[in-house]
Amino acid sequence: MSSFELLCLENPLLDIQAQGDDALLQQYGLKANDAILAEEKHMGIYPELLNNRDAKLLAGGAAQNTARGASYILGENKVVFFGCVGKDKNADILQAANKEAGLQVRYRYDEEHPTGKCGVVITGHNRSMCTDLAAANHYKLEHLKENWDVVQNSKAYFVGGFHLTVCVPAVMALAEEAAKENKVFAFSLSAPFIPQFFKDPIDQTAPYWDYVVGNESEAAAYADSHDLNTHDIPTIAKHLANLPKTNSKRKRTAIVTQGTDPTIVAVQGEDDVRSFPVHAMGENEITDTTGAGDAFAGGFMAGVAKGETLDKCIDMGSWLAALSLRELGPAYPYPKKTYGSS
Numbered sequence: 001m002s003s004f005e006l007l008c009l010e011n012p013l014l015d016i017q018a019q020g021d022d023a024l025l026q027q028y029g030l031k032a033n034d035a036i037l038a039e040e041k042h043m044g045i046y047p048e049l050l051n052n053r054d055a056k057l058l059a060g061g062a063a064q065n066t067a068r069g070a071s072y073i074l075g076e077n078k079v080v081f082f083g084c085v086g087k088d089k090n091a092d093i094l095q096a097a098n099k100e101a102g103l104q105v106r107y108r109y110d111e112e113h114p115t116g117k118c119g120v121v122i123t124g125h126n127r128s129m130c131t132d133l134a135a136a137n138h139y140k141l142e143h144l145k146e147n148w149d150v151v152q153n154s155k156a157y158f159v160g161g162f163h164l165t166v167c168v169p170a171v172m173a174l175a176e177e178a179a180k181e182n183k184v185f186a187f188s189l190s191a192p193f194i195p196q197f198f199k200d201p202i203d204q205t206a207p208y209w210d211y212v213v214g215n216e217s218e219a220a221a222y223a224d225s226h227d228l229n230t231h232d233i234p235t236i237a238k239h240l241a242n243l244p245k246t247n248s249k250r251k252r253t254a255i256v257t258q259g260t261d262p263t264i265v266a267v268q269g270e271d272d273v274r275s276f277p278v279h280a281m282g283e284n285e286i287t288d289t290t291g292a293g294d295a296f297a298g299g300f301m302a303g304v305a306k307g308e309t310l311d312k313c314i315d316m317g318s319w320l321a322a323l324s325l326r327e328l329g330p331a332y333p334y335p336k337k338t339y340g341s342s
Contacts, residue, residue: 003153004104005078005305006070009144009174010063010160011136012083012107013118014090018052020121025128032126033217035191037165038119042130045119057090058331059097060118061136062190063160065291068101069298069320070158072332073339074305076102080150082170084108084139090115101332106150108143110135125286133166141169156183158301161190164201171201175208179247184304188297189214192221199225207246211304213297216258233258234273237266253310257296257321263314276314279322286325295324295332299339 025032028045038045049055059068067081081098085091085107094115098105116136121128144151151157157174164171178185187209189195195202195218202222206212214222219236223229228239233256240254251268258264262275299320303313319339323332 002077004080004150004155005074006067006156006158006301007080007082007151007154007174008063008067008070008158008160009082009170010163011061011116011131011133011139011166012064012081012085012091012094012105013061013116013131013133013136014093015058015060015118015120016046016049016055017058017120017122018049018055020049020123020128022123024048024121025123028130030121030128030130032123032128035129035131036193038130038132042119043132045121045130046117046132049119049121057093059094060120060291061116062162062188062291062294063158064094064098065294066158066160066188066298066301068098068103069295069324069332070302070305071101071103072320072336073299073302073316077104078102078305080104080106080154082106082108082139082144082147084110084135084137084143085116086110086114086135088114090117106143106147108139110138113138125283131162137166139163139167139170141167141173144170144173151177154183156186156301156305158186158188158297159205160188161194161198161202164194164198164205168201168204171205175205178210179208182247182249184210184250185247186211186213186297186301186304188212189218189222192217194218195222195225206243209243209245209252210247210250211253211255211300212240213255213257213300215293216256219256233264234266237264238273241266241268241270255300255314257293263318265310265314267310276311276318279318281322281325291331292321292324296321
C-alpha cells in the first residue's frame with residue numbers, strides 16, 4: 001500500500017469558463033467576485049457560457065485544484081483526492097487533468113447524477129462562480145470507509161469547506177482520525193456563504209482545525225455569523241486561531257489571504273498577528289484569478305507536508321498563487337517551475 005503526503009476531500013467539478021459582462025451577472029443575480037450554489041434560476045447560465053466562443057472546459061473544484069497544486073510541488077503520486085463524480089465524459093476530463101498533474105484520485109462514481117459543473121464568469125480580473133454540484137453532492141461516508149487504508153496511509157488531511165454542504169460525517173471522520181493519530185487537519189472556509197449559512201457544521205469541525213485558511217471576505221462572513229462585531233482581519237484571525245481545540249499537541253494557525261495585500265497569520269496562544277507580503281506581480285501579468293486561493297492552499301499544504309517552517313509554507317503558497325494567476329483557469333505552468341529556483 002503506497003502512502004501519501006496529503007489527502008484532500010471536497011467536490012470535483014468541471015469548470016465552464018468564459019468572458020462575461022455586468023449584464024450577464026445581473027441576468028442571473030450574480031456578484032462579480034463570489035461563489036454560490038446554483039438554484040433552478042441559474043441553470044440557463046451553463047449553456048449560455050458554453051455558447052460563448054471563448055468558453056473553456058477546465059478541471060475545477062476548489063480542493064481538487066489545491067490537490068493538483070500540492071502535487072505540482074510534491075511530485076507524482078504524493079497527493080490523493082476524494083470526491084464524487086458521474087459516469088460521463090466530464091469525469092474523464094477531470095481524470096485526465098489529474099493524471100497529467102500526477103494526482104491520485106479515489107472517486108466515488110454515482111450511477112444517477114452527472115459530474116458537477118461550475119459556471120465561471122470572467123469580468124476583468126474578477127470571477128463569479130455558480131456551482132451545480134450534481135454528483136458531487138452525493139459523496140458518501142461509506143466510500144471513505146471503503147478506502148480507509150488510504151486515509152490511514154496519508155500523513156495530512158485538507159478539507160474544503162464546500163464539502164460541508166455535502167457530507168459532514170466524512171469531514172468529521174477525517175477530523176477525528178487526525179486528532180487521534182496527531183496528524184495535520186487543515187480546513188478552508190471556501191466562500192462567504194459557507195460560514196454564513198453552514199455555521200453549525202463549521203462549528204462542529206472547528207475544534208479539529210490545525211490550520212484554517214480563508215480570504216478576507218470569508219473571514220468577514222465568519223465574523224458576521226459569529227457576532228464578532230468586527231471586520232478587522234487581524235482580530236478575526238486571532239479569534240479563529242484561539243477557538244477551543246481538540247488536539248492540544250498542535251497549535252492552531254489561522255491564515256487570511258487578501259488578494260494582492262499582505263497575508264495575515266495568527267497562531268494560537270501568541271499575541272502577535274503577523275503580516276506576510278505576497279509575491280509581487282504587475283497588473284498586466286494577471287491572466288485569470290480563478291483558483292488563486294486554491295493555489296495558495298496547495299503551496300502552503302505542500303510546505304506543511306514537507307515539514308517546512310510556517311514562514312516558508314506561507315511563501316510557498318504565495319509563490320504558487322502567483323504562478324496560477326499567470327495561467328488560464330486553476331492551472332500551473334509547464335514545463336514545471338521549482339520553488340526557490342527563481
